[in-house]
Amino acid sequence: MSAELGHLILVPAEFLGGSSTSQCTVRWAQMLKQQEETYIVCPFHNLSKRGPQGLLFVQASKVDELKGKKITGRPDVSLRVTKDFLYGGPKDQSRRFLIYHDKAKKMFQHRFLMSITDSDMLNRANSLGFSADKCPQDYASEFKGKEQGTDQDTPPLNRLKTGEKLAKQESLYSPDWRYRVTLQSDGNFVLYDSNGAIWHSNTYYAKDATHVIIQPDGNLVLYRASGDDQTPWSSGTSGNHVAPEVTLENDGRLRILAGGKEIWSVGKQ
Numbered sequence: 001m002s003a004e005l006g007h008l009i010l011v012p013a014e015f016l017g018g019s020s021t022s023q024c025t026v027r028w029a030q031m032l033k034q035q036e037e038t039y040i041v042c043p044f045h046n047l048s049k050r051g052p053q054g055l056l057f058v059q060a061s062k063v064d065e066l067k068g069k070k071i072t073g074r075p076d077v078s079l080r081v082t083k084d085f086l087y088g089g090p091k092d093q094s095r096r097f098l099i100y101h102d103k104a105k106k107m108f109q110h111r112f113l114m115s116i117t118d119s120d121m122l123n124r125a126n127s128l129g130f131s132a133d134k135c136p137q138d139y140a141s142e143f144k145g146k147e148q149g150t151d152q153d154t155p156p157l158n159r160l161k162t163g164e165k166l167a168k169q170e171s172l173y174s175p176d177w178r179y180r181v182t183l184q185s186d187g188n189f190v191l192y193d194s195n196g197a198i199w200h201s202n203t204y205y206a207k208d209a210t211h212v213i214i215q216p217d218g219n220l221v222l223y224r225a226s227g228d229d230q231t232p233w234s235s236g237t238s239g240n241h242v243a244p245e246v247t248l249e250n251d252g253r254l255r256i257l258a259g260g261k262e263i264w265s266v267g268k269q
Contacts, residue, residue, distance in 0.1 A: 009079055012042075012043070023038055024041055038060040040060055058099075084100065162244055171183075172248045179193050179267070187232065189212055191266065191267050208225045209222055218256060219236070244258040
């Protein structure tokens with residue numbers, strides 16, 4: 001699922017009034033008059049779940065209000081999902097996306113949900129980096145209520161310990177948030193800085209890839225759904241290693257450590 005009540009989400013600042021800002025207009029009739037409202041369309045990463053993506057639609061007049069909810073000391077616009085957010089999607093409560101707008105406008109709310117599934121919105125979502133073979137709602141599942149979380153329920157975002165997995169569309173982030181490594185929907189395992197990719201596994205063809213795992217033998221391996229022994233990629237570091245783990249640090253290097261010693265690294269030179 002993409003987000004739940006209490007989860008911590010990150011919205012890249014460039015999508016909220018910055019260089020990558022994208023807008024859409026929702027129109028509806030109210031009291032025999034035509035009304036319209038502008039929305040900012042933002043992708044977000046779920047930091048409570050190591051970064052599955054979703055879509056957030058923010059009423060343009062409420063962008064500054066939303067920014068005011070930013071958690072101090074965190075990157076870009078990091079927010080706790082509260083009851084101030086609404087969700088959109090079908091009545092079966094699947095394939096959800098988040099909305100931040102004036103909840104008092106009931107008719108507006110309904111018209112918004114009707115508008116968001118049109119082809120223009122699908123194209124707009126694709127342009128923000130979402131897979132072309134899915135609609136925006138496919139990136140978010142049910143928006144469930146639970147007790148508001150704390151930072152203690154957020155997993156370490158810059159490391160994988162022995163046996164831990166990074167699933168498709170999940171990411172690790174460096175502590176200073178300048179670097180991330182993501183298992184993309186196309187199967188490519190990619191390390192990014194703010195300017196773009198600085199390393200990748202060259203597995204963009206492995207669309208059936210499911211996860212990357214740091215194995216007890218110290219090998220970081222990309223697996224596919226078929227369970228084929230011919231895995232698309234590995235770090236080639238299998239051996240008799242003690243407590244191997246993967247880390248992404250502020251120097252832009254993705255490393256495998258075993259017993260505290262580096263056995264493999266890629267990234268920024």
